[in-house]
Structure formats: structure tokens, C-alpha cells
Amino acid sequence: MKAPRFSRKTLCIPYAVFLLFFVIAPMLIILAYAFTDREMHFSVMNFVRFFSDPSKLSTIVYSIVIALITTVVCLLIAFPVAYILARSKMKKKFVIVMLFVLPMWINFVLRINAIRELFNWIGILGQANYFNTVFGMVYDFLPFMILPPYTTMLKIDDSLYEACSDLGGNGFTSFARITLPLSKPGILSGVTMVFLPSMTNYVVSDMLGNSKVTIIGKFIYEYFESDWHMGSMVALILLIVVFVSTLLSGGFKSEENVRGANL
Amino acid sequence: MKKRGYILLAALFLLPSVLPLLAGCADDTVELRVYSWEEYIDEGGEGALLYDELHLTDEAGAAVPSDLIGDDYKSWYEDAMGTPLSEDGPAILEDFELWYAKTYPDRPRVKVKYSTFGTNEDMYNKIMLGKEYDLLCPSDYMIMKLAAEGRLTPYDEDFFLTEGEGSENNYYAKNVSPYIDGVFANGKVTIKTEDGSEEKAWREYAAGYMWGTTGFVYNPEYVDREELENLGWSAFTNKSYANKITAKDNVRDTYFAALGVTYQEEKHNQISSLSDLEKQYTANELSAEEYNAAVTRIFNATDEETVDAVEPYLMAIKQNIYGFETDTGKTDLASGKIWLNYAWSGDAVYVMSLAEEENDTELDYYVPSAGSNLWFDGWVMTKNVEKRKTKHAAQAFVNFLSMPENAMRNSYYIGYTSAIGGEKMFDYASYLYADDEAEDPVEYDLKYFFGEDLDAVLTADRADTLHGQLFAQYPSTDIIDRCAVMNYFDAATSERINELWAHVKAEKLDAWAITVIVVSAVAIVLGVIFAKFGHKIDFFRRKPKKGYTLVKQQDPIRI
Numbered sequence: 045m046k047a048p049r050f051s052r053k054t055l056c057i058p059y060a061v062f063l064l065f066f067v068i069a070p071m072l073i074i075l076a077y078a079f080t081d082r083e084m085h086f087s088v089m090n091f092v093r094f095f096s097d098p099s100k101l102s103t104i105v106y107s108i109v110i111a112l113i114t115t116v117v118c119l120l121i122a123f124p125v126a127y128i129l130a131r132s133k134m135k136k137k138f139v140i141v142m143l144f145v146l147p148m149w150i151n152f153v154l155r156i157n158a159i160r161e162l163f164n165w166i167g168i169l170g171q172a173n174y175f176n177t178v179f180g181m182v183y184d185f186l187p188f189m190i191l192p193p194y195t196t197m198l199k200i201d202d203s204l205y206e207a208c209s210d211l212g213g214n215g216f217t218s219f220a221r222i223t224l225p226l227s228k229p230g231i232l233s234g235v236t237m238v239f240l241p242s243m244t245n246y247v248v249s250d251m252l253g254n255s256k257v258t259i260i261g262k263f264i265y266e267y268f269e270s271d272w273h274m275g276s277m278v279a280l281i282l283l284i285v286v287f288v289s290t291l292l293s294g295g296f297k298s299e300e301n302v303r304g305a306n307l
Numbered sequence: 308m309k310k311r312g313y314i315l316l317a318a319l320f321l322l323p324s325v326l327p328l329l330a331g332c333a334d335d336t337v338e339l340r341v342y343s344w345e346e347y348i349d350e351g352g353e354g355a356l357l358y359d360e361l362h363l364t365d366e367a368g369a370a371v372p373s374d375l376i377g378d379d380y381k382s383w384y385e386d387a388m389g390t391p392l393s394e395d396g397p398a399i400l401e402d403f404e405l406w407y408a409k410t411y412p413d414r415p416r417v418k419v420k421y422s423t424f425g426t427n428e429d430m431y432n433k434i435m436l437g438k439e440y441d442l443l444c445p446s447d448y449m450i451m452k453l454a455a456e457g458r459l460t461p462y463d464e465d466f467f468l469t470e471g472e473g474s475e476n477n478y479y480a481k482n483v484s485p486y487i488d489g490v491f492a493n494g495k496v497t498i499k500t501e502d503g504s505e506e507k508a509w510r511e512y513a514a515g516y517m518w519g520t521t522g523f524v525y526n527p528e529y530v531d532r533e534e535l536e537n538l539g540w541s542a543f544t545n546k547s548y549a550n551k552i553t554a555k556d557n558v559r560d561t562y563f564a565a566l567g568v569t570y571q572e573e574k575h576n577q578i579s580s581l582s583d584l585e586k587q588y589t590a591n592e593l594s595a596e597e598y599n600a601a602v603t604r605i606f607n608a609t610d611e612e613t614v615d616a617v618e619p620y621l622m623a624i625k626q627n628i629y630g631f632e633t634d635t636g637k638t639d640l641a642s643g644k645i646w647l648n649y650a651w652s653g654d655a656v657y658v659m660s661l662a663e664e665e666n667d668t669e670l671d672y673y674v675p676s677a678g679s680n681l682w683f684d685g686w687v688m689t690k691n692v693e694k695r696k697t698k699h700a701a702q703a704f705v706n707f708l709s710m711p712e713n714a715m716r717n718s719y720y721i722g723y724t725s726a727i728g729g730e731k732m733f734d735y736a737s738y739l740y741a742d743d744e745a746e747d748p749v750e751y752d753l754k755y756f757f758g759e760d761l762d763a764v765l766t767a768d769r770a771d772t773l774h775g776q777l778f779a780q781y782p783s784t785d786i787i788d789r790c791a792v793m794n795y796f797d798a799a800t801s802e803r804i805n806e807l808w809a810h811v812k813a814e815k816l817d818a819w820a821i822t823v824i825v826v827s828a829v830a831i832v833l834g835v836i837f838a839k840f841g842h843k844i845d846f847f848r849r850k851p852k853k854g855y856t857l858v859k860q861q862d863p864i865r866i
Binding site: 164256 | 428550805806831832835
């Protein structure tokens with residue numbers, strides 16, 4: 045009797061099963077719920093109700109705006125850090141990288157609670173709910189914006205910079221013509237990793253915005269308390285927003301230099 | 308060869324589903340599946356009554372709950388469970404298994420499988436997904452909803468016998484507070500049956516567990532009691548409490564509060580205001596029953612006109628409050644971030660003792676005197692008890708928890724007010740709150756709750772009976788007469804009120820702003836798609852000049 049041998053096909057089965065049960069089936073269930081009413085008859089009422097209600101559209105718009113601001117602020121902070129770290133000749137670079145990644149290892153709810161106390165001490169808790177929410181999001185997602193550009197920049201060959209200065213390029217030129225284009229995949233992957241979750245991370249808006257800030261994730265959660273059909277419709281619409289924004293940022297392209305960008 | 312690999316994998320996947328079956332065959336115990344709130348039962352160990360009884364001493368400065376039930380807990384425990392009381396503080400669920408085996412030796416043993424939920428809606432959704440539980444502990448409105456939908460099994464008639472054969476272990480029927488029993492007997496729910504519908508009393512489906520009111524816990528250092536009494540529900544929109552008061556982050560509780568604010572001073576849709584009603588009542592123009600009926604009507608108004616009338620008030624609440632909270636309100640109040648927290652009485656008791664012990668601050672409890680919410684959680688049996696033959700065990704479980712000793716244990720552990728009355732429970736209340744050496748002692752009459760035939764009058768500090776923990780746990784008769792139970796919302800009502808909630812929670816943009824944003828978003832999307840894929844469509848491609856042909860562009864050389 046020979047020992048069982050696993051072919052490539054067999055090794056795919058666990059993932060295929062996972063994909064079927066936890067990715068495809070839930071999506072179909074959401075789709076089914078979104079387009080049915082309470083008696084499970086086909087209905088487009090949820091769709092109509094969503095787009096005829098200014099408060100629902102406002103929530104989507106607010107979520108996107110919060111997510112956009114979060115992403116831009118994260119990028120403004122993270123990109124220079126990633127650039128400096130990647131280009132510097134420091135010996136203990138990893139220590140600094142580690143310091144940025146370290147907060148990710150501490151429980152997220154604990155960190156947000158700590159921020160809450162800090163804001164209370166400063167006196168802005170309950171005063172500037174939107175600012176607090178965005179701050180919390182930035183704090184939470186910053187590491188996701190540092191690492192991908194950093195890893196892509198590490199891979200840039202030094203000879204490119206040498207060639208640039210040989211040809212008379214100054215610091216700005218080398219940044220604009222080499223660093224920026226070549227780290228684009230890293231930036232895009234960072235943007236996706238920050239933008240998408242910050243539309244739905246309602247723990248932050250609840251804790252730091254005292255539940256006065258409603259983002260789309262909270263909306264879905266609240267509908268699922270009472271009306272799964274409307275909740276599924278909102279989830280589906282969010283899915284479309286996410287799909288479109290990923291399409292816009294070119295996340296579906298499979299270029300070879302994306303490699304290493306996705307950690 | 309390949310086949311064997313598949314079989315191996317299939318076996319791996321199937322293993323978890325076969326295991327419980329194997330375990331189930333092993334012995335002939337009955338599994339009672341209980342589904343209740345988180346931290347809502349005595350779990351034993353430190354902080355549990357029996358543990359404290361055994362380990363705390365008077366010298367340590369802590370009160371000892373001894374001598375409440377005659378001799379001591381040890382002999383009661385050994386008598387009831389048939390095993391010696393262990394030093395590490397037993398938990399009530401295991402005790403039930405022991406007690407059941409001892410009390411019903413002819414029946415199969417019971418194993419309790421206890422799981423917990425965080426909200427009534429979570430529980431309901433779990434049940435709708437087909438999870439099979441025997442005994443549930445939902446709140447008032449959820450009991451009504453489950454009963455109306457025909458998901459509950461009524462208690463046996465024998466369950467309510469208080470004397471004669473078969474009543475020996477009917478601890479619930481014997482001990483339940485006459486007040487709670489009255490509420491459960493008067494409350495009606497319409498149940499769908501095969502031939503139309505039937506009106507039934509809550510009592511037939513539910514046995515009370517914990518109960519209370521809703522009101523404001525506040526810090527008397529910042530909040531003037533008299534001002535608060537004048538404001539009533541309008542405290543939510545009062546500018547001097549701006550950013551210092553919280554509301555609950557769920558539809559029902561905040562809608563209830565908003566109804567209070569709406570009707571506090573003004574009449575809407577031919578229903579007179581709460582303060583007018585209160586004046587009529589104090590002038591004896593209304594009987595207690597009429598007054599309660601009016602309050603019940605106000606707090607159950609969910610028609611379209613009322614919802615429209617409530618919306619601006621709910622908006623005003625949102626503008627004025629510190630925030631909506633589910634759990635943070637308690638700690639925020641104790642730490643001084645806020646002055647008033649709209650809370651359930653059980654949580655109020657908890658935060659009051661927390662503030663007293665940890666921050667040495669006094670917190671008070673206020674129930675809007677014009678009328679507020681009466682809530683309760685009760686044990687109900689699902690349809691599964693008949694199918695799974697667990698009805699006897701389920702009823703025995705309710706009876707076991709209704710033994711005064713166990714009611715004390717649960718109440719002591721979780722801090723809520725038990726629905727069990729009677730002499731022993733009154734002794735327990737006295738142990739907690741009676742104060743003969745109070746500076747300003749008053750007689751606090753609790754006969755309505757513990758029983759008219761008992762001498763249930765506590766001597767306690769006046770302040771404690773007006774706004775202290777005693778008042779929060781056992782409200783006075785005049786307050787309780789003005790409290791209303793809020794019914795469940797049917798599907799249409801639920802949709803209407805959820806829409807209202809969504810409107811209030813969302814930050815509304817002007818219609819034109821949305822139009823501009825949506826149109827520009829669509830334009831950007833189309834623009835990007837065009838920029839990316841436009842060159843692939845012949846129509847948009849620039850035609851070569853006459854005499855030229857188009858050569859396919861070569862890929863640039865990659866670095």
C-alpha cells in the first residue's frame with residue numbers, strides 16, 4: 045500500500061471549499077436578500093427606498109468623504125516616512141519600521157479606548173465628533189499606508205538614482221521620475237487598504253464620535269437588527285462602491301511590479 | 308490513489324459533524340438548552356453570594372449576607388442539592404443539575420447547555436436561523452413578538468398551582484411577586500392561530516426573571532434635583548445639560564425617550580401632554596388606572612402622525628446630547644465625563660455602587676414622574692421543548708431559579724431586581740437597604756411588591772428611598788403606577804420607526820449637494836473608464852490620415 049499522494053488539484057480542494065462556502069455563497073445570499081421583501085418575494089423596493097431617501101445617500105457620501113480624508117491624511121504622513129526610511133543609510137532601520145508596526149500588535153479596541161481617554165483629557169471628546177473619527181481612523185490605519193510604499197521603494201535599484209544624477213537630474217527629478225512612478229503600486233495598495241476599511245469601521249465612529257457620526261458600516265449593522273433585506277441592499281451598494289473605487293485605482297491589474305506591494 | 312485522497316479529506320471535513328452524535332449516544336441525559344443575556348446569572352466564585360458568605364468576615368468591614376434564611380446557607384444548600392457546599396462558591400447551573408437529580412430521581416438527568424446573547428435582536432436572529440433552544444430569557448417586547456408569531460409553548464397549568472398535589476416544587480407560582488404576577492396577568496398579546504387569532508395573557512407564556520424601570524442616573528453635584536423634576540423628559544433637550552447627557556444607541560429606548568420629550572409639555576394628535584395628565588392625576592381628576600392607561604397609550608403611539616411629530620424632538624435630542632451609547636455611559640458617568648445617563652434601573656444600581664466604591668461620589672436615580680418605562684425579562688419556552696421532551700426540565704429550571712435563595716444569589720451577583728417576592732426576598736432587601744440608624748429615617752412601604760399580607764415596610768434613609776439605590780431597585784408605588792410597558796413593533800411599524808432612526812442618525816445633506824456629488828462621482832467614473840478603455844473602442848480611435856495605415860504600437864521596453 046502506497047502512502048496517499050496529493051496532486052495539485054487535491055491541494056486546491058480546501059481553498060475551493062472555503063471559497064464556495066465563505067465567499068460565493070454569502071454573496072449570493074446577500075443578493076437574494078437585497079432583492080426580496082419580508083415574504084421573500086422578488087422586489088426592487090429596497091433599491092428604490094435607498095435611492096429616494098436623502099439621509100441614506102448622505103450617509104454614503106459622508107462615509108466616502110471620511111474615508112477620502114483619512115486616506116489623504118494617511119498618505120501625507122506615511123509617504124515621506126516610507127521614503128526617508130527606504131532611502132536612508134541607517135543601520136537600525138528596522139527598529140523604526142517596527143515602531144510603526146508595533147501598535148498593530150496591540151488590541152485595536154484598547155488603543156481606541158486610550159485615544160478616547162486622551163481626547164477627553166484634552167477636552168475635545170464630544171465636541172468635534174468628525175475630527176475625532178477621522179483622527180481615530182488615521183491612527184488605526186497608518187501602518188497599512190507605510191508598509192506597502194516602503195517595501196516597493198526598498199526594491200528600487202540604486203543604479204537608477206546614480207544614472208539620474210549622472211544625467212544631471214537633481215533630487216526633485218529623481219523623486220518625480222524614479223521614486224514616485226516606481227512606488228505607485230505600493231501607494232495604490234496602501235490606499236486600498238486604508239480607504240475601504242475606513243468606510244465601514246464603525247467602532248471608531250462609535251467610540252470617538254459618540255455614535256453621533258454614522259458611517260455606512262454602522263448603517264448596515266443597524267439594519268441587520270431588524271430588516272435584513274434593506275441591510276443586504278446597503279451592503280450590496282457598498283460592495284459596488286468598493287468595486288468601482290478598486291477599479292479606479294487599478295487594483296485589478298496584475299502587473300509584475302505589484303509584487304511585494306501587497307504584504 | 309486519487310480517490311483515497313478525496314476520501315481522506317471528506318472524512319476530515321465530516322469528523323466535526325459526527326462527533327456530537329457519538330457523544331450524544333453515550334448516556335441518557337436530557338440536554339436543556341438555555342439562551343439568556345450575558346452576565347445574567349450567578350456564575351459562582353468571587354462576587355457570588357455563597358462565596359461571599361463563606362469568605363467575607365465582619366472584621367474586614369464587609370457585610371456578610373448571613374442568617375437570611377434561617378440557619379445558614381450551608382445547611383440549606385446541602386439540603387437542596389444533596390452535596391456539601393464547596394468553598395470555592397458553586398455556580399447556579401451546576402447546582403440545578405444536582406437539584407434536579409435529587410428532586411426528580413425517576414427522570415433522566417439534565418445537563419444544561421447555557422449560551423448567551425447581547426441584544427434581543429441577536430437572539431431573535433439566531434432563532435430565525437434555526438438554532439434550537441429550549442428556554443429563552445428575552446425582554447418584554449420580544450416575549451410578545453415571539454408569542455404573537457406562535458413560537459412559544461405555554462407553561463403547564465400545573466406550573467401555576469400553589470397548593471395541593473404536584474405543587475411542592477412550584478417555587479415560581481408560590482414566590483413570584485404579586486405585582487409582577489399582576490402585570491403578567493393583565494398584559495395581553497394577540498396570538499395567530501389556525502382559525503384566526505386569540506388573545507392570551509403574558510402569564511401563560513412567560514415567567515418573570517428580572518425587572519425595573521428606566522430613568523436618569525445623574526450626578527447631584529452638577530444636576531439640581533428640583534430642576535430635573537421640573538424638566539422631566541425635557542432634560543434631554545435642556546440647554547444647560549448640553550453635551551452632558553446621553554441617550555441609548557438603539558431605536559426602541561431612544562424612541563421611548565423621544566416620545567417622553569414630545570409629550571412632556573405639549574399635546575399632539577389629540578393626546579394630552581404628560582404634565583397635564585400628571586396635574587389631573589394629582590388633583591384626583593384621574594384614577595390610577597386611567598392615568599396608567601393614558602401613559603401606556605402615549606408610550607405606545609407609533610402611528611405616522613406621532614412618528615412625524617417625534618422626529619423634530621428626536622433631532623433636538625441628538626443636537627443636545629453628548630452621544631448615543633450602549634455601554635460607555637456607565638463609565639463615562641462614573642468618571643465625570645457626563646452628568647446624566649439615561650439608563651435601565653439595573654445598570655443604574657450598578658453604576659451607583661461603582662461610583663460609590665471607586666470614586667467615592669454619590670450618584671442619584673430619577674424616574675420622570677409623569678410616566679416612564681416598566682421593563683422586564685422573563686423565561687419563555689420555545690416550541691422545541693415538546694419535540695425534544697425538555698418541557699419538564701425547562702419548567703423545573705424556572706422553578707429552581709425562583710427559589711428565594713437562588714433568586715437572591717442571582718440578584719446579588721448581577722445587581723438587578725428579581726421578580727421574586729415573599730418574605731425571604733424582603734429579608735434580603737432589608738439586609739441590603741434597611742438602616743435603623745439613618746439620620747432621617749422613613750418607613751418605605753413595599754407591600755405592593757413583596758405581598759400585601761407581609762409586613763413589608765422598610766425603615767431606611769429618606770434620601771435612599773427617594774433617589775438612592777433602594778429606590779432604583781424597588782421603586783415606590785406612586786412611581787410604578789405611572790410606568791408603562793412598551794409593546795413590540797409589528798413589521799410595518801418597525802419599518803416606519805427604523806426609517807425615523809436612520810433619518811436622525813444620518814447627517815443630512817441638502818438634495819442639491821447630493822445631486823452635485825453623485826453626478827460628479829459618476830462623471831469621474833465614466834471619465835476614468837473612458838481614459839482607460841476608450842482607445843479600445845474603434846469609435847473613439849483617431850482615424851489615420853489618407854494614405855497612411857495604422858501600425859500596432861509596440862510595448863515599451865521595461866526597465
